[in-house]
Each structure stands twice: as C-alpha cells, then as structure tokens.
Amino acid sequence: MTGLIQVVGGAVVDRLANPTALLVARRSAPEHLAGLWEFPGGKVEPGEAPEAALVRELAEELGIGATLGAELAAEAPTGWPLNDRASMRVWFAEVTRGEPEPLEDHDELRWIQLQDRDAVLGLPWIPADYPIVHALLDSVAAMVPGQGHA
Template identity: 60%
Template sequence: MKKQIVGAALVDSLERPEKLLAARRTAPPEFAGMWEFPGGKVETGETPQQALHRELAEELGVTASLGSELQCPTSNGWPLNANTAMRVWLAQVTDGTPEPLEDHDLLQWVELDGAEILGLEWIPADLPIVQALVAFAAHQ
C-alpha cells in the first residue's frame, strides 16, 4: 500500500474559486523555495479528511470547510513518487488567517486563470495537480 498524503487546494470560494493559496516550502533542500499544496501524512487511525483538518491547523493555523476532492488519475491519488500518493480536496478557510507556521516561509494567493499560478515554481509532482485545478476552475 502506498503512503497516503493529503493536500488542500485552499481557494477563496468553494462555489466559484478564483484564487488559490500557494505555500512555499522551506525543506527538504531539494524542494526549499518551491511551491506546494499545504497538507501532509495521514496518521494511523485518521481518515484522510481528519488528517487534512489537522495539517491545516498545524501548518497554517486555520480551520477550513472541505469541498469536493479533485479528480485524480489513480484510485490511490496523485502519484508523488513510487511509494507515495496524494489526495487533494478543495477547501475554504472558515476560521483564522493563514500564516506560515510550519514547513513554509511564504503564503501567496494566486489567480487560478493559469498564467500567474503556472508561473510559480511548483514541486514537480504537484504540477499536474495544479494543471488539473486550473482546468477545473475554468469550468466552474
């Protein structure tokens, strides 16, 4: 079984998303300075959704409402490497103001229209997810 990672596509609105909150990593060295979706590992005994709520509280200091899961190419999620896959949910902050508390040094709201979001240097495994999110937003 692949290791399960969860990520949040934090958007300004679940109904009509126009902006995404991107998070810039501080570590490990090969990904420092690159952008990603906030999230992390699903711990033993947690559902993916519970893990995502916990990760958002730890990393950004927020509570969020989860929307739909972003359609992924495999039943395990988006492949990150040979042993790890990530499932990504749309999410909207319901309490708190996002701050880079853990694993990130900068947060930035970016337009989902394609140009701005695709101009960021995303972690390579996250780029296909970003492209799918841009396509999803274009059809909302």
C-alpha cells in the first residue's frame, strides 16, 4: 500500500490535559458525505510535515490557532484507513487563538461531552471515522482516573 494519500485530523478538545469536550464538524460537501460528522482536517501537501498540515487545515477550516497534543495511536504507522487510497493520522488539539467557525467544507460545529459515550457515538459519523471515535473515547477515559463508561 504505497502512495497512500495522507490525511490529518484534529481531535479538537476543550483542553489537552483531562479533556471533557470534543469539537466535531458536520460536512457540507461532497454530496455523499454531506450531513455526516468528522474530525476537521485535510490532506498533507507534498513536503509538508503532518503536524504542520493539521495546524494549517484547522486555521483554514475553522479559523483557529491550535496547539497539538499527543497523536491518537493507530495500528498502522500510516494512520487510520479511510479507504483504499487514503489514511488519516489524528492528533489531540487545543484552541489557542480564535473562535471556531465552519469556514470550509462544514455547515455546523458542535462541542460534545466526551463522558457521554452514547451521544458521541450516536452522531452520524463518516463511517471510516467510527474506529477513530471509539479509540478516542477509550483514550480519554484512560486519561481521567475513575472515569468509566457513562
């Protein structure tokens, strides 16, 4: 699987230390993804570091500056498979400048409470993002002592 398109996504949380809320974005395009929720982000440009690409994409899509935290570990070093042509690496991110707005590719942003697993998983996510959402919820639960399933 060489020549994969590398995509980056931001798990934008209210704070990197003990996050309680996640910012999710609803796609407005393309038509087959419109209305589905995702992690904001986009493609890594040739010669661009993935982390730099994510900071750039968050600025373009949401109008924010962000500090990146830990990468959400995937089974493959190329990241989470999206389809047979692309994979996505996901980092935790915290807003450091600006107020998130749906500037590109999205028509709505929403903060959701991470401790409410049913609410998070109940959103109509892009299908390839479900394994990432599960891993994110497990990762956040492991960060907070005593936090189990809601």
